[in-house]
Amino acid sequence: MNYYPNFEEKVRIVRQALGHPLTLSEKILYSHLFDWDAGERWNGATGDWQGCGSVVRPLHRLADYGDFRPDRVALQDATGQMALLQFMNAGKEKVCTPASVHCDHLICASDGADNDLFAAREANMEVYDFLSSASSRYGIDFWQPGAGIIHQIVLENYAFPGGMMVGTDSHTPNAGGLSMLAIGVGGADAVDVLTGMPWELLMPRIIGVELTGSLSGWASPKDVILKLAGMLTVKGGTNSILEYFGPGVGTISCTGRATICNMGAEVGATSSIFPFDGNSAKYLSATGRQDVAETASAYADDLRADPEVVRAPSRYFDEVLHINLSQMEPYVNGPFTPDAACPVSDMKRRIQENGFPDRIEVSLVGSCTNSSYGDLSRAASVAETALKAGLKPKASLVINPGSEMIRATAERDGILDTFRRAGATIMANACGPCIGQWRRKVTDNAAKNSIVTTFNRNFAKRADGNPNTNAFLVSPEMAIALAFAGSLSFNPLADSFDGFRFPEPQGNDFPEGGFIGHGSGRIFPKPGSPEPLISPESERLQKLKPFEKWDGKDFISLPLLIKVKGKCTTDHISMAGPWLKYRGHLEHISENLLIGATDAFTGKSGPVAPLARKLHSSVVVAEDNYGEGSSREHAAMEPRFLGVKAIIAKSFARIHETNLKKQGVLALTFSCPSDYEKVRHGDKFDILCSGLTAGTPVKVVLHHEDGTSEEIETKHSYNSVQIGWFKAGSALNSLKENE
Ligand code: SF4
Numbered sequence: 001m002n003y004y005p006n007f008e009e010k011v012r013i014v015r016q017a018l019g020h021p022l023t024l025s026e027k028i029l030y031s032h033l034f035d036w037d038a039g040e041r042w043n044g045a046t047g048d049w050q051g052c053g054s055v056v057r058p059l060h061r062l063a064d065y066g067d068f069r070p071d072r073v074a075l076q077d078a079t080g081q082m083a084l085l086q087f088m089n090a091g092k093e094k095v096c097t098p099a100s101v102h103c104d105h106l107i108c109a110s111d112g113a114d115n116d117l118f119a120a121r122e123a124n125m126e127v128y129d130f131l132s133s134a135s136s137r138y139g140i141d142f143w144q145p146g147a148g149i150i151h152q153i154v155l156e157n158y159a160f161p162g163g164m165m166v167g168t169d170s171h172t173p174n175a176g177g178l179s180m181l182a183i184g185v186g187g188a189d190a191v192d193v194l195t196g197m198p199w200e201l202l203m204p205r206i207i208g209v210e211l212t213g214s215l216s217g218w219a220s221p222k223d224v225i226l227k228l229a230g231m232l233t234v235k236g237g238t239n240s241i242l243e244y245f246g247p248g249v250g251t252i253s254c255t256g257r258a259t260i261c262n263m264g265a266e267v268g269a270t271s272s273i274f275p276f277d278g279n280s281a282k283y284l285s286a287t288g289r290q291d292v293a294e295t296a297s298a299y300a301d302d303l304r305a306d307p308e309v310v311r312a313p314s315r316y317f318d319e320v321l322h323i324n325l326s327q328m329e330p331y332v333n334g335p336f337t338p339d340a341a342c343p344v345s346d347m348k349r350r351i352q353e354n355g356f357p358d359r360i361e362v363s364l365v366g367s368c369t370n371s372s373y374g375d376l377s378r379a380a381s382v383a384e385t386a387l388k389a390g391l392k393p394k395a396s397l398v399i400n401p402g403s404e405m406i407r408a409t410a411e412r413d414g415i416l417d418t419f420r421r422a423g424a425t426i427m428a429n430a431c432g433p434c435i436g437q438w439r440r441k442v443t444d445n446a447a448k449n450s451i452v453t454t455f456n457r458n459f460a461k462r463a464d465g466n467p468n469t470n471a472f473l474v475s476p477e478m479a480i481a482l483a484f485a486g487s488l489s490f491n492p493l494a495d496s497f498d499g500f501r502f503p504e505p506q507g508n509d510f511p512e513g514g515f516i517g518h519g520s521g522r523i524f525p526k527p528g529s530p531e532p533l534i535s536p537e538s539e540r541l542q543k544l545k546p547f548e549k550w551d552g553k554d555f556i557s558l559p560l561l562i563k564v565k566g567k568c569t570t571d572h573i574s575m576a577g578p579w580l581k582y583r584g585h586l587e588h589i590s591e592n593l594l595i596g597a598t599d600a601f602t603g604k605s606g607p608v609a610p611l612a613r614k615l616h617s618s619v620v621v622a623e624d625n626y627g628e629g630s631s632r633e634h635a636a637m638e639p640r641f642l643g644v645k646a647i648i649a650k651s652f653a654r655i656h657e658t659n660l661k662k663q664g665v666l667a668l669t670f671s672c673p674s675d676y677e678k679v680r681h682g683d684k685f686d687i688l689c690s691g692l693t694a695g696t697p698v699k700v701v702l703h704h705e706d707g708t709s710e711e712i713e714t715k716h717s718y719n720s721v722q723i724g725w726f727k728a729g730s731a732l733n734s735l736k737e738n739e
Helices: 003-018 024-031 079-089 113-123 125-138 150-157 172-178 187-194 221-232 254-267 278-286 290-298 307-311 344-354 373-388 404-412 415-421 476-485 577-582 586-592 609-615 634-641 654-662 673-678 720-728 731-738
Strands: 065-068 072-076 099-102 141-143 164-167 181-184 199-202 205-212 240-245 271-273 319-324 360-366 396-400 449-453 469-473 555-565 618-622 644-649 666-670 684-688 698-703 709-715
Touching (some): 024 181, 072 150, 079 634, 125 141, 172 254, 172 271, 172 278, 187 199, 240 254, 254 373, 278 290, 360 476, 373 404, 396 415, 396 476, 404 415, 555 609, 555 644, 577 586, 609 618, 634 654, 666 673, 720 731
Parallel strands (some): 072 099, 072 164, 240 271, 360 449, 555 618
Antiparallel strands (some): 555 684, 698 709
């Protein structure tokens, strides 16, 4: 493996070129600049990157874009369909970067793993066939339905310290637990990497998170990120990498670190990363990668921040946060937003003040966030003590293991048996309720109700499509304790119920007998496989037609499609749940455009697509952090497909803004956010963008129905390459034009 000697040498050159000690994030980012490999500059005889000093120029954080060459791409079955459809349009024989496809999002949790997998294969056969044949044809590893959830599979099989990857899923940063800089992107960005094009990223800020002390008792890695979500809020990590360091790091297992990195997405972070150490090496060895563990260990100094950075973090990080792990207590975050953080000791007060339903109806354990062996064994220890005391959970219990390796090992070791004795339904190794794929059995949908989950997101309707469900995020051990107590206000550290007091959870990060089932469900590509077929009659898949080029003129008299009020996540723009099945069919899925968004004039939400079709061309206006949440590019392709020319928001979530740019939708922000209030019902917009250039504001004239008009100024973050995408009609059009 010659990766690490190259990495070490690149880091040396970067340190010299920048003239200061490096954070781990900088080491990985700069060593993945696209130009390193532009020529054969590595001289094996001298062991030097000849003449490569010029490749490295300082990229100013939040100001400069860099072109990067990630080592790997991961695609899930919902977003992967559109990514592969786009890749097919690029006319390449084979992917230029190692990649994997994971069938995890389309499996509906209902009756348990066996039945649900059977039903999923029946319902999604056409999509699975397409993904598997496209994977085989283009050189991609394919993971069958039931093999596991994308991020867990990546951690177990592909993530490696010092590497860089992109994934078409917001929680791709999970691999940061194994010191890989992993970033969630839209399908269009993934296509850039798959086609060997430079992948562009605004150089992020780097927030240092110093961990001291050590976790004990009920406190878990999940609580670290739940607390941090409260500190940073859903926007606090925007355009930033969260880099963890400090003596507390070594007290957290590799999978616990992955949980923390996974949920960095909830504060909007570009990525999150932990340094490499003995815990990382132990996990690599336990998952069959002894060779990587040994080689990485030899270069460990380059797989963590330089000592000067650790000694004086405020000099090298843009912001430094401190968390003392010894003072952590469990957190209960929610409902409706992951940053509504509350220490368990304060929950009684919060429930009383807000009137949350105290009775917990369902407790959901698992997902890509919290389904490691350590998570499940600690959760099972909590269940076991209650079962031994003759208790049964008062809430229903649902378990979603993260991978077949975890499921098979947990089955062998009696962990799943413990959950079954507690009445749990063991679902498939898949996303299920985490992405609205849950056939929840309730009699009254209108009643407010509470559920607890170990997942990472709790936006309204995300788990079961019901706006009356209050979902609270907790650790696995808390989820089990709360399920037995049946009460959201229960604090296992202080309270008893039915005369029973929980002892502290116990668990093992690694099974004594080693993992079994590693790699189950993986299918390797076969060279010479035929082109995947897509029926023109298909309900689920549709070949893409390139979007039309911009005519270079100002947009004149564009009608307002919708003025969105309040939070508008990608779930609101392109709802999941029942719509997931149309992720490969742009025309069909476009019917859900903005169906969950609140209209500022009516206060209601509902179908927007019919009006968009009627108007042909239109504008969307929105408030802050428009497009936060998952990375789905459908949320950008749908408005483009239905004629939305521009979206003017107070601010955008990073991934979504890039996705809009990739699809050729003009993404503008109000220079003065209060100008949002000037937009009236029935407005027409002149957007004077014919001279669009980097860094220059764009004038917009609002024509009101009463005949008056107002001029406002908008800003944009397009650089010259992105302006090229806009001109060509999309990034893919631009790629083809330039080939
Ligand atoms: S966050 Fe949920 S939906 Fe996304 S990959 Fe993880 S389990 Fe699946």
